Amino acid sequence: MxxxxxxxxxxxxxxxxxxxxxxxxxxxxxxxxxxxxxxxxxxxxxxxxxxxxxxxxxxxxxxxxxxxxxxxxxxxxxxxxxxxxxxxxxxxxxxxxxxxxxxxxxxxxxxxxxxNSVSIVCALLSQLGLSPYKLGSIATVTYPRMGVLSTRAYDVLGDNLKRGLHTILLLDIRDDEGFMSANEAVDILRRLEEERKLGIVNERLLVIYVARLGWVDHRIVVSTVNNVPDIGDTPHTIVIPGLLNPVEVDYLVHVLNASKDFVDNHQRFIHSLTVENK
Amino acid sequence: MxxxxxxxxxxxxxxxxxxxxxxxxxxxxxxxxxxxxxxxxxxxxxxxxxxxxxxxxxxxxxxxxxxxxxxxxxxxxxxxxxxxxxxxxxxxxxxxxxxxxxxxxxxxxxxxxxxNSVSIVCALLSQLGLSPYKLGSIATVTYPRMGVLSTRAYDVLGDNLKRGLHTILLLDIRDDEGFMSANEAVDILRRLEEERKLGIVNERLLVIYVARLGWVDHRIVVSTVNNVPDIGDTPHTIVIPGLLNPVEVDYLVHVLNASKDFVDNHQRFIHSLTVENK
Missing domain, CATH: 3.40.1010.10 (Tetrapyrrole methylase, N-terminal domain)
Structure with a gap:
């Protein structure tokens, strides 16, 4: 060749x-x-x-x-x-x-x-109807290593939200080769919220839970951190939108079946974070 | 189906x-x-x-x-x-x-x-050996519309550089369906530098010029804004790295044939911008 x-x-x-x-x-x-x-x-x-x-x-x-x-x-x-x-x-x-x-x-x-091939990062934006122009930094939620929990994913999320940007959280792989589940990731984010107290991981935050992206049986469910849906087998990914434009809102509501009230409430929450930041 | x-x-x-x-x-x-x-x-x-x-x-x-x-x-x-x-x-x-x-x-x-398919955004990171964790916001360099030149691409570049992040600049498409060339894009960035004076578009800035990504004859040339290389037919894209880790430096030097001195000088420049920012 x-x-x-x-x-x-x-x-x-x-x-x-x-x-x-x-x-x-x-x-x-x-x-x-x-x-x-x-x-x-x-x-x-x-x-x-x-x-x-x-x-x-x-x-x-x-x-x-x-x-x-x-x-x-x-x-x-x-x-x-x-x-x-x-x-x-x-x-x-x-x-x-x-x-x-x-x-x-x-x-x-x-x-x-x-x-090149299809990357999880671009495929997520595409499947979720989110604009790549508003993608913030990407982070991975990791398991504690040697007993220490990295705060990076939480800090990146906080920084992105204050800028109104979308956050893609990739999930860790264990040494025994299992994938971290959305449930485990949310537990870790809650622990980090208790530690760092930025006031971001709470019931007002809209979270898009994704399982098996790229497969025929992929699942995409919009929910909260208080109500992690059963999305089936791993690999899982979590996406947290920032400020949404009208087409992004329509896509969440009409294509991904999110509740309009819930999306509006999230918009107000993110807006309050971005305003505080100014 | x-x-x-x-x-x-x-x-x-x-x-x-x-x-x-x-x-x-x-x-x-x-x-x-x-x-x-x-x-x-x-x-x-x-x-x-x-x-x-x-x-x-x-x-x-x-x-x-x-x-x-x-x-x-x-x-x-x-x-x-x-x-x-x-x-x-x-x-x-x-x-x-x-x-x-x-x-x-x-x-x-x-x-x-x-x-899903291969996206220019992820394909660029992949071909340039740049870490997706340090990707800053993406912007498009646009032609003046109704005589007005948008400053968004320049402002996004400035913001990313001060944060040490990588910038992908996509280039506009004309209404007659021609693609903007790297030369035209650099001219626009220079005009914006004259106007906004952030001190970012100058001879110290390392620029990666990319043509026809995804094709067998794609071209990737590392240069400056003072010396736009001839990279052949459009479509073109421009990538400006932020702070580079050692593997990213090695990739630029050994895989993309950038001069080591030039990369080191760029690192010092970006470092000075990120320090000013703190």
Whole structure:
């Protein structure tokens, strides 16, 4: 496939087999060796089965392989003159690991190509009818590490709300590879509210709960932090809108079935936060 | 394809035929009528030819059709009991128009499905090795309208830089459907600098110029505002990084061939802006 030496294709898979692009399919079919990275994100069993139906010689790579051993397992194949693909769920963008592997391959003198796919970040905005121009900083709600709970997600949410911006909260993955649920994430946000007391995580806050985005059975439910809906299997994501324009309000009410009163109340709440800020 | 009444599939096409997902292909092949929206974004001739090779009965829809006539041309097909697809370049997220059409279809009692694809926003971060956690607000550099030049893109850039965040500047589309070039965008940013004098658009600012992202012949060149490189055909995009972490620096230098001195100088410049801000 490549000209002028071996190429590493860092290849996004999207959120489900339906998101796989014609380019990703071509790469998967034509390269000599295919690796799959399964620790910065994960695919449900159906996704794994789909990938194996295309390449049954798929090699799984761990955090250990990529970070502690500098991707040696991949570099060895390139050194043998083989083209290789490193498959990644979503778009290869969220994790620093992928950029680091691209740098290592380049320093070894190999070609690197990034194959884009559907990212959770853009897919969320699209499915929720939210304007990308009002997206605030993105954060991940994380489990306590060594007994310490990071306040970053809560602080980012507070900062975005005071600016009237939308917040995407991605949820952590446990070391045993389970995904954090929306319920766990809300518990953590409530604990942080008790600690930091910005007055943002309370019953007035409108929360959009999302499960299995990109799959046919995805669920999107608008609710509060006091009433976390049952949205079924993980992966889950949480989105908290800032100030909404009229089309965003209509989309929430008519397409996502949110109650108009509830949306109006949220608007007043966010407005009070942005006014305080001025 | 649909159950329980006609369905409108608002379907992203990605940035080039290589980005087309298996789901988008299925929708294009199976629905009764396929519309293509060509005014919020556009596809080069090769893209149009590719789409026509799949559906030679493709119907082009204008701003007039969707905004002034409330998508009547589409609603009529749904009323006849037909499933319809509205194809959109990129991911159907940037334009308010798409959310508005979804709301209209829902209010008429039809099903709406959003089919995600590769978005310019996420694809840029991915190709440039920039962390999505440090993405600031997104803006579009626009032509003067009725003789007035909007300062929004410049103000957003200033705000992001003072916060150390990355800025994606999308470029306008003219009414005659030509794309704004990087050269034109830089001219506009310089004019705004003269007017607003935040001291941000000057020779110390590192700018990443991108052309034809998503195509095999895409170009990515790191330079300054004083030296806009020839990056070939439009569409163009401009990305201005904020404070960079070590992997982002390595990616710029080793993968995108930026000069290390130049990157270090930019870091010092942004640092000085963020310090002033504190």
């Amino acid at each position: 490549s000209r002028g030496g071996p190429t590493l294709y860092i290849t996004g898979l999207g959120l489900s087999p339906r998101n796989i692009t014609t380019e990703a399919l071509e790469v998967m079919r034509l390269v000599d060796v295919v690796f799959l990275e399964t620790y910065t994100s994960k695919g449900p069993v159906e996704f794994m089965n789909y990938l194996r139906s295309i390449r049954n010689d798929l090699i799984l790579v761990s955090r250990e392989d990529l970070e502690n051993r500098n991707g040696d397992v991949i570099m060895r194949e390139l050194e043998r003159g083989h083209d290789a693909a490193l498959l990644v769920f979503g778009d290869p963008m969220i994790a620093t690991t992928h950029a680091a592997i691209a740098v290592i391959a380049k320093r070894h003198g190999f070609n690197v190509k990034i194959v | 649909s159950r329980g009444g006609p369905t409108l599939y608002i379907t992203g096409l990605g940035l080039s035929p290589r980005n087309i997902t298996t789901e988008a292909l299925e929708v294009m092949r199976l629905v009764d009528v396929v519309f293509l929206e060509t005014y919020t974004s556009k596809g080069p001739v090769e893209f149009m030819n590719y789409l026509r090779s799949i559906r030679n009965d493709l119907i082009l829809v204008s701003r007039e059709d969707l905004e002034n006539r409330n998508g009547d041309v589409i609603m009529r097909e749904l009323e006849r009991g037909h499933d319809a697809a509205l194809l959109v370049f990129g991911d159907p997220m940037i334009a308010t128009t798409h959310a508005a059409i979804a709301v209209i279809a829902k209010r008429h009692g039809f099903n709406v499905k959003i089919v």
